[in-house]
Amino acid sequence: MSGYTSNPKRKPIRVWVDGCFDMMHYGHANALRQAKAMGDYLVVGVHSDAEIEKHKGPTVMKEGERYAAVAACKWVDLVVPDAPYFTSLEVMDQQNCDFCVHGDDITTLADGTDCYQAVKEAGRYRECKRTQGVSTTELVGRMLLMTRDHHKRRSSIASINNEDLSTFSSSASKQSPETKISHFLPTSKKIVQFSEGKEPAAGDKVVYVDGTFDLFHVGHIEFLKRAKALGDYLLVGVHDDQTVNAIKEVNYPLMNLHERVLSVLACRFVDEVIIGAPYSVDNNVLSKVYKVDIVAHGNTPSLPDLNGKDPYEIPKSLGIYVEIENPSAELTTSKIIERIIEHRKMYEERQARKNEKAKLEAEAERSEKKE
Structure with missing residues (x-):
């Protein structure tokens, strides 16, 4: 939500942010949240793989994946692909942006030049607080x-x-x-900042999905987008660290519960999150938060619960279970x-x-x- 009140006579303030956004995480989302609060419309420039390789080194995520991840952040209004690594006044002017925002850390080109020197000299630079503990x-x-x-x-x-x-x-x-x-040290304030606090309206169809959502990526995003399209309100259950580790029996999750919750909350398709949801969808999940109309899962096999049972046994017996075809399912945390x-x-x-x-x-x- 913008920190500025609506005034039809005032020109909307357009804010520019640029970056690599490699393995988009809650730290990126928090910077975009802060930037959006400084104006009305947030334009985000994302660098290409070639540009990043030249100045910083290889990326983990491909440029198309990074563009999609930024576009899914609920504070972003427009994504500009292949933005120059050196923040350009010309590109900002092309997008009618009043100023650019960056975190309070140093970003340099391969030769050590400050990427934001030109914008700073033009008086069109603002700073936001960097999220500690993640990069x-x-x-x-x-x-x-x-x-x-x-x-x-x-x-x-x-x-x-x-x-x-x-x-x-x-x-x-x-x-x-x-x-x-x-x-990362979780606080209630950070959860509130990321949460919309939106309740389902009367008659809204509530869809429930659950998962680990570790290293939040475009596979997760596409799944959540398709789940939201099944109804009006998307409730997401995020499993706790101990449950994930016990079920998967490897060194997962890489990100802790609160880090994963923030990444999910930053997604524009998500309305609410159950923090530490049970692995098996039980009657509490289906009725204690909101009355759930549909339980959705990807069309890939789900691991059984620790008791050996199908975690979707109850919603299947109630006839409210739906499988989602996900074209991005091949991209996983593994x-x-x-x-x-x-x-x-x-x-x-x-x-x-x-x-x-x-x-x-x-x-x-x-x-x-x-x-």
Whole structure:
């Protein structure tokens, strides 16, 4: 929601944000939320794979996936593909944007130039608060390590060789031991900021879906879009960390419950979330929050509950269970991790560069404070 009151005589304030948005996460969404609150219409420029490779290194997600992920964020009004890495006044003017917004961290070109220097000099730069504890680099680090303090190592990820994973984790841990755990501290304020607080209207058809929603991606987005189209109000259950780990029996989830909830809440197709929903859809889920009319699931097999039962047994018996065909179903959290594993050397080098850059930036910031 914009922080500005509606006035028909006032020219709408158009805000520009640009970035890579690789593995779109709740930190990206929070920056877009803050940017939208500074104006009325949010335009987001997303860099191409080639542009990012030139200045930053390889991306995890392909550009089409990144464009779709940004477009699904509920605070975004327009996505501009293939935006230049160096924030351009010319492109901002083409989009009739009054100013651009970026987080309070440093972004530079390959040669060390400040990407926002021209906009700053023109007085058209605003800053928002960066979300601590998450970044694409940090998430890649978690995948390099594939370990979480509250999970035990069990079986290998499907189709990933254990020796490869072990070697990868060992070399990655030397790069940055801090990436092995989440530093996100959940607060009620953040949940409220991301939540619309919208209730279903009388007569609305309520659709319920559930899942892990780890490393929120376009496969999840397309599924939620199709689920919402089945009714008027979409209620999403997000399973807790212990349940996910017990059911999947590998080092999942990579993101903790509250991180995953925020990613789901930021999606424009979602109306409400059940935090820590039971794995099996029971009568409490179907009636205690809202009366659920449809329970939907993708057309891929679901793992049984710990008691061996079908988690959708009750909605199926009530005749309210629907399967959704998802053209993006082949993109999964495991597939994203496989991309990292497959190109591990390349990502290890990228991590090393990013860590070195972070150290230099921290040292520069300390020097400035001393002066």
